[in-house]
Amino acid sequence: MSAAPSTVVTAPATTATAPATTATAPAATPAATTVVAPVEPALAATPEPRRRVHAILREDVFALVGSLIAAVATTAVIFVWLAPFDNPVGFVLCAYVLFLLIYRITLSQDHDRPAVRDRMVAAVVASLALVLLGTMAHVVGFALVNGRRALPHWNFYSQDIHLTAPQDPLTKGGIEHAVVGTLIEISIALAITVPLGVLTAVMLNEIPGRVSRLVRTITEAATALPSIVAGLFIYATLLVPFGHRTSGVLHPGGLAAAIAISVMMLPIIIRASDVVLRLTPGSLKEASYALGAGQWSTVWRVTLPTARSGLTTAVILGTARGLGETSPVLLCAGLARNTNWDPTHDPMTSLPLFVFNAVRSPEPGMIARGYGAAAVLLVIVLVLFTTARLLARRNRSLTS
Amino acid sequence: MSGVTVGSAVATVVVPETAAVPENRVRPAQVRPPADKLFRGMARGSGYVVLALMTMVGVFLSLRAQDALRVDGWKFVTTQAWEPESHNFGIAGILTGSVLIALTAIFFALPLALGTALFISEYAPPRLKKALIALIDLMAAIPSVVFGLWGFFFFEHASVGATHWMSDYLGWIPLLHLRVDTGEADAGNPLASNSYYTGSTFIAGVVVALMVTPIACSVMREAFSQAPLGEREGAYALGATRWGMVRNVVLPFGRGGVIGGTMLGLGRALGETIAVYMVISLTFRIQGHILGKGASSVSSVIAQRYGSSSHFAISALMAAGLALFLMTLAVNFGASMIVARSRSGAESEA
Numbered sequence: 001m002s003a004a005p006s007t008v009v010t011a012p013a014t015t016a017t018a019p020a021t022t023a024t025a026p027a028a029t030p031a032a033t034t035v036v037a038p039v040e041p042a043l044a045a046t047p048e049p050r051r052r053v054h055a056i057l058r059e060d061v062f063a064l065v066g067s068l069i070a071a072v073a074t075t076a077v078i079f080v081w082l083a084p085f086d087n088p089v090g091f092v093l094c095a096y097v098l099f100l101l102i103y104r105i106t107l108s109q110d111h112d113r114p115a116v117r118d119r120m121v122a123a124v125v126a127s128l129a130l131v132l133l134g135t136m137a138h139v140v141g142f143a144l145v146n147g148r149r150a151l152p153h154w155n156f157y158s159q160d161i162h163l164t165a166p167q168d169p170l171t172k173g174g175i176e177h178a179v180v181g182t183l184i185e186i187s188i189a190l191a192i193t194v195p196l197g198v199l200t201a202v203m204l205n206e207i208p209g210r211v212s213r214l215v216r217t218i219t220e221a222a223t224a225l226p227s228i229v230a231g232l233f234i235y236a237t238l239l240v241p242f243g244h245r246t247s248g249v250l251h252p253g254g255l256a257a258a259i260a261i262s263v264m265m266l267p268i269i270i271r272a273s274d275v276v277l278r279l280t281p282g283s284l285k286e287a288s289y290a291l292g293a294g295q296w297s298t299v300w301r302v303t304l305p306t307a308r309s310g311l312t313t314a315v316i317l318g319t320a321r322g323l324g325e326t327s328p329v330l331l332c333a334g335l336a337r338n339t340n341w342d343p344t345h346d347p348m349t350s351l352p353l354f355v356f357n358a359v360r361s362p363e364p365g366m367i368a369r370g371y372g373a374a375a376v377l378l379v380i381v382l383v384l385f386t387t388a389r390l391l392a393r394r395n396r397s398l399t400s
Numbered sequence: 401m402s403g404v405t406v407g408s409a410v411a412t413v414v415v416p417e418t419a420a421v422p423e424n425r426v427r428p429a430q431v432r433p434p435a436d437k438l439f440r441g442m443a444r445g446s447g448y449v450v451l452a453l454m455t456m457v458g459v460f461l462s463l464r465a466q467d468a469l470r471v472d473g474w475k476f477v478t479t480q481a482w483e484p485e486s487h488n489f490g491i492a493g494i495l496t497g498s499v500l501i502a503l504t505a506i507f508f509a510l511p512l513a514l515g516t517a518l519f520i521s522e523y524a525p526p527r528l529k530k531a532l533i534a535l536i537d538l539m540a541a542i543p544s545v546v547f548g549l550w551g552f553f554f555f556e557h558a559s560v561g562a563t564h565w566m567s568d569y570l571g572w573i574p575l576l577h578l579r580v581d582t583g584e585a586d587a588g589n590p591l592a593s594n595s596y597y598t599g600s601t602f603i604a605g606v607v608v609a610l611m612v613t614p615i616a617c618s619v620m621r622e623a624f625s626q627a628p629l630g631e632r633e634g635a636y637a638l639g640a641t642r643w644g645m646v647r648n649v650v651l652p653f654g655r656g657g658v659i660g661g662t663m664l665g666l667g668r669a670l671g672e673t674i675a676v677y678m679v680i681s682l683t684f685r686i687q688g689h690i691l692g693k694g695a696s697s698v699s700s701v702i703a704q705r706y707g708s709s710s711h712f713a714i715s716a717l718m719a720a721g722l723a724l725f726l727m728t729l730a731v732n733f734g735a736s737m738i739v740a741r742s743r744s745g746a747e748s749e750a
Binding site: 090114124125131140195200203211212215222224229230235240266289318324327330331374378395 | 434439444447451455464507513518520524543545546547559610617625638646674703722725729732736745749
């Protein structure tokens with residue numbers, strides 16, 4: 001904060017010297033300072049070191065680390081010597097409460113009350129963030145680590161499971177059918193949602209009016225549609241009346257699942273794209289119109305390229321949601337054991353559904369396959385997400 | 401233009417242009433090139449398709465639900481069972497279950513999301529900030545089945561001790577009280593089987609909390625980051641600590657975002673299916689004891705019952721789905737209204 005006045009004072013000084021240096025000679029900075037010196041001698045002679053506003057004080061670090069050690073040590077004493085507790089959750093909670101207590105006492109030694117409260121809140125906020133990040137890391141790591149038994153086997157990726165009994169070793173059978181099913185279903189869903197979604201978002205921005213407002217409201221409402229209800233809708237409208245049946249048994253298919261996923265993804269993509277398109281600078285569009293371009297060429301050459309990175313992110317985030325969605329697939333696509341390339345006939349399993357089904361088996365081999373499939377799914381989502389980030393970054397650097 | 405000419409023609413009239421004939425606005429784009437016409441047609445068409453599709457979902461759900469609702473009438477809201485074949489079904493138990501799971505989830509998600517959002521927008525070093533934002537977005541994309549795995553294979557067992565402890569010492573809090581009438585366990589019975597503490601609303605709630613926290617968190621962070629710089633620096637200039645600034649500037653400005661993000665998370669939590677279905681042991685009565693075995697949610701019932709269902713049973717499921725949809729709809733609209741209102745307010749004051 002005290003850095004602010006110093007910059008305010010020095011700023012005019014440097015601007016004043018700028019013409020001087022250019023006028024006399026390219027004498028660089030020493031010359032400049034000698035020019036300034038007579039004007040503001042006290043300030044220019046000893047350039048005030050810029051103060052770090054966010055400096056970490058050594059006392060604070062000591063207080064923090066000390067309290068932490070003290071809390072853990074005290075909790076260990078309580079748990080090991082004094083009381084018959086053995087719960088790790090209890091240990092952590094007890095240590096945390098003790099830490100807050102000790103930290104507070106330590107801080108109040110050399111700070112006033114507002115400062116103590118400030119440090120306490122900072123500690124609580126940081127620990128909450130740490131809890132969330134840690135738990136998330138554990139959730140992801142749990143699937144990845146447990147999946148490591150299935151992942152190294154090549155057949156896990158190259159075979160499907162129709163010749164594999166649940167108790168077979170991991171060197172037999174794999175998830176090829178689920179990967180294929182996932183890719184086909186998400187491709188169909190993308191083929192439906194990307195043109196429809198982006199075009200609708202463009203319409204919301206380019207043709208304002210009563211219809212646009214209605215579409216926006218309905219889309220907003222549809223984001224609330226639980227995915228299982230979307231699945232149930234497709235199940236009852238498409239599958240039950242039109243689905244293939246053999247001897248009265250309903251055969252679900254990948255197409256129905258893809259449509260169900262589309263119904264779920266569409267509102268997400270439209271809303272995200274709508275926001276991105278609304279952020280396109282109006283001056284760019286007006287410049288295009290002023291040059292005589294029509295609406296279509298303005299959209300095609302100005303609006304869409306400007307918003308491209310945002311649109312890509314919107315689509316990929318929608319895709320990630322669609323990939324991970326289990327419930328519509330459960331209702332509409334059915335469980336397959338063999339690789340099925342035809343979305344219109346026969347069941348077609350996707351990765352999340354395979355996971356869901358495999359881990360309900362009592363066989364440890366199937367559970368390991370389930371974990372493996374979950375790990376593969378996570379990796380796919382991660383790759384998609386990273387791609388989206390990279391695309392967004394590259395395009396931003398191009399436009400700016 | 402025309403206003404000026406009229407004024408000069410009737411020069412004797414002193415009244416200036418304002419009283420003259422109002423100028424007709426010239427519309428430059430009245431004659432559109434064919435490409436524009438095609439584009440507008442296609443854009444409108446896609447808008448109508450989306451409109452039709454989304455409306456159809458709602459209309460169709462309501463229509464198909466009619467069969468079941470006509471038979472069941474008001475009993476649909478009060479029955480705690482799901483036996484559509486014998487016309488004995490209702491959402492009293494399962495909708496309550498959904499709400500309880502969602503509320504448990506929000507109970508854990510709200511502090512986590514709030515703390516993380518505050519940390520990212522106010523406390524994290526600038527270099528870490530971008531990475532953290534990306535990380536939170538990534539968390540929102542983790543498939544629900546992965547959370548289900550974690551809940552079913554890890555948390556269900558890991559939490560038994562904590563659940564046991566809570567039911568022993570916090571049993572006086574109404575919802576944490578354990579039910580005795582099942583005969584499986586007494587409250588405070590140290591020998592109660594551990595399985596009595598699994599498959600509960602509490603566990604499902606924690607799993608769902610993890611799923612909705614990233615969404616709630618990113619909405620909140622967005623709102624916090626919009627707190628105007630002038631007010632922030634003003635607070636610092638008056639000698640506020642960082643917490644003083646946060647409490648008096650950031651939190652009031654982000655209040656709408658906090659409420660909206662929480663409600664958005666609530667909407668997501670109400671509709672969550674697979675993770676919940678994997679974790680809970682399904683029951684159809686009202687399970688008001690969130691630590692005990694047995695929980696219910698509308699979406700789990702749909703996931704469990706769709707396959708073996710007759711035409712009428714599907715209609716009953718549709719009715720349940722409709723009830724769930726209406727509930728999430730109300731929550732979502734509330735959330736977006738609150739977020740929108742708070743945002744416009746922040747802009748006008750900035």
